[in-house]
Amino acid sequence: MLSHHEFATLVLVNGSSDPTELDRADIETLLARQLVTLERLGPNRSRPQVTIQGYVVLKALDRVRAQDYRAHAACR
Numbered sequence: 001m002l003s004h005h006e007f008a009t010l011v012l013v014n015g016s017s018d019p020t021e022l023d024r025a026d027i028e029t030l031l032a033r034q035l036v037t038l039e040r041l042g043p044n045r046s047r048p049q050v051t052i053q054g055y056v057v058l059k060a061l062d063r064v065r066a067q068d069y070r071a072h073a074a075c076r
Helices: 002-016 024-032 052-074
Strands: 035-042 044-049
Touching: 002 035, 002 044, 002 052, 024 035, 024 044, 044 052
Parallel strands: none
Antiparallel strands: 035 044
16 A cells, blocks of 8 residues: 555656655655656666556546546535
């Protein structure tokens, strides 16, 4: 299970956020869970990229939120 900070970091990486603004501990957790990889931009530079597994997590959580919204709207 991801913490809300780790999930937010995953969303930011997916949105091509500036990697210098991301928490290193959250990135390391996402790397360990294989939700992101590091793309080498040069000898001393890298950028996190969302993996297929990361996209699956993002899509699943978006789907859950969409279903919750539809269920809530149907109750009105």
